[in-house]
Amino acid sequence: MKILVTGGAGFIASHTNVELLNAGYEVVVLDNLLNSSPESVRRVEKLTGKKITFYQEDLLHEEAVCKIFEAEGFDGVIHFAGRKAVGESCQIPLAYFDNNITGTLNLLKAMERYDVKKLVFSSSATVYGQPETVPIREDFPLSVSNPYGRTKLMIEDMLRDIYQSDHSWDIALLRYFNPIGAHESGEIGEDPNGIPNNLLPYVAKVAAGQLECIQVFGNDYDTPDGTGVRDYIHVVDLALGHIKALEKLNTHPGLVTYNLGTGVGYSVLDVIHNFEKACGKKLPYRITGRRPGDIATCYADPAKAKKELGWEARWGIEKMCQDAWRWQSNHPNGYRS
Ligand code: UFG
Numbered sequence: 001m002k003i004l005v006t007g008g009a010g011f012i013a014s015h016t017n018v019e020l021l022n023a024g025y026e027v028v029v030l031d032n033l034l035n036s037s038p039e040s041v042r043r044v045e046k047l048t049g050k051k052i053t054f055y056q057e058d059l060l061h062e063e064a065v066c067k068i069f070e071a072e073g074f075d076g077v078i079h080f081a082g083r084k085a086v087g088e089s090c091q092i093p094l095a096y097f098d099n100n101i102t103g104t105l106n107l108l109k110a111m112e113r114y115d116v117k118k119l120v121f122s123s124s125a126t127v128y129g130q131p132e133t134v135p136i137r138e139d140f141p142l143s144v145s146n147p148y149g150r151t152k153l154m155i156e157d158m159l160r161d162i163y164q165s166d167h168s169w170d171i172a173l174l175r176y177f178n179p180i181g182a183h184e185s186g187e188i189g190e191d192p193n194g195i196p197n198n199l200l201p202y203v204a205k206v207a208a209g210q211l212e213c214i215q216v217f218g219n220d221y222d223t224p225d226g227t228g229v230r231d232y233i234h235v236v237d238l239a240l241g242h243i244k245a246l247e248k249l250n251t252h253p254g255l256v257t258y259n260l261g262t263g264v265g266y267s268v269l270d271v272i273h274n275f276e277k278a279c280g281k282k283l284p285y286r287i288t289g290r291r292p293g294d295i296a297t298c299y300a301d302p303a304k305a306k307k308e309l310g311w312e313a314r315w316g317i318e319k320m321c322q323d324a325w326r327w328q329s330n331h332p333n334g335y336r337s
Pocket residue numbers: 084086124125126176177178197198199200202214215216217218227228229230268291294298
């Protein structure tokens with residue numbers, strides 16, 4: 001089966017490409033390289049010993065996208081492409097709507113035109129907004145509080161509408177919790193532009209001596225140690241969830257929605273202390289004010305994915321930190337190293 005992976009040079013996509021190739025899929029990557037490196041594609045080829053067809057292209061270029069569909073003849077699409085920084089989305093919402101919404105519309109139009117109706121979509125736990133209780137189940141109410149989250153929810157809504165109108169589509173909405181870690185080889189990993197927004201890459205850069213001190217955004221939440229609790233999931237576990245979702249779509253289930261998380265919550269301090277163990281040194285941190293828009297606690301109920309996909313996360317926080325540290329220390333400057 002030939003799969004188009006949009007945003008295929010990015011963090012989660014590169015790990016998914018490894019698992020796709022290892023499972024015998026043919027992979028075609030489309031990426032505009034706005035926030036990613038073609039080096040990740042080369043590394044995935046090296047790790048797997050298999051070739052990837054790579055197009056540096058933007059989903060905003062509708063005609064170019066159609067030409068790729070025409071030339072390749074895909075069997076399915078995994079759609080990762082999109083801008084993904086919550087804070088930035090509040091500053092430049094139009095860029096988010098353009099890139100994420102218009103880009104997805106162009107993709108969907110090409111899929112319809114070339115009769116490719118199998119889609120795995122990168123959604124996010126952000127669509128649950130401020131959940132009333134945890135663990136979060138897929139049938140919880142949906143709401144969002146920033147433009148990034150709105151694009152994820154809008155795309156989910158669009159896909160639900162498309163499926164309602166035409167049941168020949170097979171669509172999996174995968175709601176990711178907090179993906180961290182890296183491939184065990186230390187050859188591919190997360191490579192954010194500039195100063196990282198997310199906790200784990202920030203901690204890794206402090207451990208590497210590239211940033212001075214971790215800021216802990218608030219210790220007055222209603223959580224065991226007062227710091228925010230999240231469901232961190234190893235990126236390789238997450239990648240394997242995509243393979244399971246594709247297998248599910250091959251049995252024509254219609255539209256399905258799954259949480260991809262571990263079901264376990266760790267606090268900011270838990271993460272810091274586990275990373276200290278992984279890198280073998282004390283990490284400086286200081287408590288600062290809460291980050292606007294953050295919630296206290298977010299973790300998944302992953303039971304549905306286990307029951308229906310036969311998927312569950314295998315790796316815990318220790319392995320996530322060890323693998324993230326191996327990537328960071330092997331490649332202090334990411335793919336530019
Ligand atoms: N945090 C810090 N210091 C930092 C960065 C983060 O204390 O420098 C804290 C946050 O307050 C939060 C936790 O670490 O409690 C995790 O924060 P991240 O920024 O790593 O992740 P978020 O949970 O805020 O957001 C992630 C993704 C979003 C996605 C969301 C879904 O980045 O894209 O999960 O729940 F929408």
